[in-house]
Amino acid sequence: MMRxxxxxxxxxxxxxxxxxxxxxxxxxxxxxxxKGLQPKPQTDPLVGALNHGxxxxxxxxxxxxxxxxxxxxxxxxxxxxxWTSIVLPTAEQLDAIDLVLSVRPSYPERVVPRPFYxxxxxxxxADLVRENWRITESRRSRGMEA
Amino acid sequence: xxxxxxxxxxxxxxxxxxxxxxSDDLLELDAVAGFHDTQFGSITITGTNTTGDATVSAMxxxxxxxxMGERVxxxxxxxxxxxxxxxxxxxRQSAADVGGGVVVCNFSIVDPRG
Numbered sequence: 001m002m003r004x005x006x007x008x009x010x011x012x013x014x015x016x017x018x019x020x021x022x023x024x025x026x027x028x029x030x031x032x033x034x035k036g037l038q039p040k041p042q043t044d045p046l047v048g049a050l051n052h053g054x055x056x057x058x059x060x061x062x063x064x065x066x067x068x069x070x071x072x073x074x075x076x077x078x079x080x081x082x083w084t085s086i087v088l089p090t091a092e093q094l095d096a097i098d099l100v101l102s103v104r105p106s107y108p109e110r111v112v113p114r115p116f117y118x119x120x121x122x123x124x125x126a127d128l129v130r131e132n133w134r135i136t137e138s139r140r141s142r143g144m145e146a
Numbered sequence: 147x148x149x150x151x152x153x154x155x156x157x158x159x160x161x162x163x164x165x166x167x168x169s170d171d172l173l174e175l176d177a178v179a180g181f182h183d184t185q186f187g188s189i190t191i192t193g194t195n196t197t198g199d200a201t202v203s204a205m206x207x208x209x210x211x212x213x214m215g216e217r218v219x220x221x222x223x224x225x226x227x228x229x230x231x232x233x234x235x236x237x238r239q240s241a242a243d244v245g246g247g248v249v250v251c252n253f254s255i256v257d258p259r260g
Contacts, residue, residue, distance in 0.1 A: 016157045031157065051153045064155040078156035 002055055002069050004098035007117065010054040012066035012074070021071040028075035028082060037080040046074055046083035047121045050097070053114030057086070100128040104135060 001008040018024040032039055046057045048067050055067045063078030067086060075082040089097065097119050104116035116135060119128065 015155050027157070054155070056153065056155050058153065064153050066155050066158070076156060 004094050005102055007053070007098050007102050007114070009050065009117070012055075012068040012071065015054055015056065015066040016077075021068070021073050024066075024068070024071065024075070025073055028073075028077065031077050032080050040079070040081045042081050042083050043085075044083075045085040045087045048086060048088040049121055050101070050117060050119040052112055053117040055088075096125055097128065100125055100132060104132060105139070 001014065002011050003009075012018055012024055016024065016027060018027055029039070031037075046065065046067075048055060048057050050056075051064075055069065056064050057067055057074065058064050059076040059079060059081055061076060061079035061081070063076045065074040065076045065081075065083070067074050067088070069088060072084050072086065073082065074086055088094070101114075101117045101119065104114075106114045106117070
C-alpha cells in the first residue's frame with residue numbers, strides 16, 4: 001500500500017500480488033513466455049495515474065500496468081511493453097490530489113472501496129474539485145448520502 | 147463528465163465478488179456519467195443451456211462490459227447479462243449455436259498467471 005494522507009492506495013504489490021520489484025520482473029517474464037509475447041522495453045517514461053484507489057498507468061494497448069512508487073519497473077502483462085522510467089506526481093502534488101479525492105464517497109466494506117478515487121494525468125486540482133461537486137450533486141439528486 | 151471507469155490491469159485477479167462490486171460501483175457512476183465501458187480480461191464462460199441439449203463455452207482475453215441500462219457484455223460472441231455474482235445469462239445471436247435460446251452459465255475470471 002501507498003499511504004496518501006489518510007488514504008491507502010493499492011500498488012503493484014496488491015494489484016498483482018508481487019512482493020518486490022524482482023518478483024514483479026519475474027512474474028512479467030514468466031507471463032510473457034507463457035503467452036508467447038515478446039518483451040517490448042520502452043524508452044519513453046510511463047506516466048502514473050490513480051484509478052479506483054490503485055496506482056497504475058494506462059498502456060497504449062488499452063491495457064494497464066501496475067505501479068509501485070519505490071520500484072523502477074512496470075510492465076503491461078497484456079502486450080509485453082515494459083518501462084524502467086516511471087513518472088509520478090511529486091509527494092506534494094499527490095498530497096494535494098489526495099486532499100480533493102479523499103472527500104469523495106468510499107465504501108470500506110467493499111472489495112473496491114474507493115471507486116471515485118481516480119486521477120488522470122493532465123487533470124488539475126480544479127478539475128477534480130469540479131468533479132467532486134458533480135458527484136455530490138448527482139448523489140443528492142438521487143437521494144443518496146452526498 | 148469524465149468519471150473514470152474501472153481499468154482492469156492485466157494480471158490483476160478479478161473475483162466474482164470484485165466484479166460484482168465494480169458493477170455496482172459503475173452503475174452508480176453511470177448515473178453520473180451516463181455511459182461507461184470497462185475492460186476486463188480472460189473471462190471464461192462455460193455452461194449448459196436450460197434444456198440440457200447443448201453446451202457452450204467461450205473465452206475472451208479482452209471482454210468488454212457495456213453498461214447501457216442493463217449489465218450486458220459480449221464475450222466470444224455470447225451476449226451476457228449478469229444475474230448475480232456467480233451467474234450470467236448468455237444468449238447468442240444465432241439460437242442454433244446453443245441449441246435454442248437462453249443459456250445459464252457459470253463464469254470464472256482466469257488469473258493469467260495460471
